[in-house]
Amino acid sequence: MTSFSLRQVKLRPGEQHRDELEIELTAFDFGGQRYLPVPDKVPAEFEITRATTGTVFALAFTTRLYGPCYRCLGDAVLELQIRAREYQDESAQDEEMRTEYVDGNNIDLSAWARDAIALALPEQIVCRDDCAGLCSECGKNLNDEPHTHEEQHRDPRWAALDALRDEL
Numbered sequence: 389m390t391s392f393s394l395r396q397v398k399l400r401p402g403e404q405h406r407d408e409l410e411i412e413l414t415a416f417d418f419g420g421q422r423y424l425p426v427p428d429k430v431p432a433e434f435e436i437t438r439a440t441t442g443t444v445f446a447l448a449f450t451t452r453l454y455g456p457c458y459r460c461l462g463d464a465v466l467e468l469q470i471r472a473r474e475y476q477d478e479s480a481q482d483e484e485m486r487t488e489y490v491d492g493n494n495i496d497l498s499a500w501a502r503d504a505i506a507l508a509l510p511e512q513i514v515c516r517d518d519c520a521g522l523c524s525e526c527g528k529n530l531n532d533e534p535h536t537h538e539e540q541h542r543d544p545r546w547a548a549l550d551a552l553r554d555e556l
Contacts, residue, residue, distance in 0.1 A: 399438035423455035459521035
């Protein structure tokens with residue numbers, strides 16, 4: 389887990405602190421599949437800006453996720469460029485104005501990075517944009533073996549409705 393001590397930075401309103409550090413990323417599950425960030429430590433730009441009413445945190449990094457393709461279950465690689473911002477109003481009583489990543493004098497950069505990656509993910513992680521997926525009849529990878537099945541197999545659960553259609 390990577391965290392940053394906010395005690396080491398004393399800023400007045402309008403001042404800014406920039407730092408380059410390595411953030412430790414953990415594997416996470418998405419759609420029931422496990423995706424691994426490679427490498428598990430990535431260089432990141434971390435920025436703290438003191439405003440008159442609070443503090444603005446910015447985090448930027450690039451990561452690659454490796455895991456299964458959503459359509460064909462082959463290997464998929466997804467490269468993401470992350471730019472995240474958080475705001476902390478120290479004087480606000482409302483929890484909405486406080487970032488959940490700041491705990492006391494530390495900011496949890498690993499948890500923030502993980503959540504930023506989750507928000508940047510597409511609906512489906514695929515090996516390529518035109519992935520054909522798996523055949524619904526035989527389960528073969530349609531990217532490797534494009535084919536069609538000649539005879540149509542009707543699901544036996546629809547037999548009663550097929551008989552009713554034939555009567556009409």
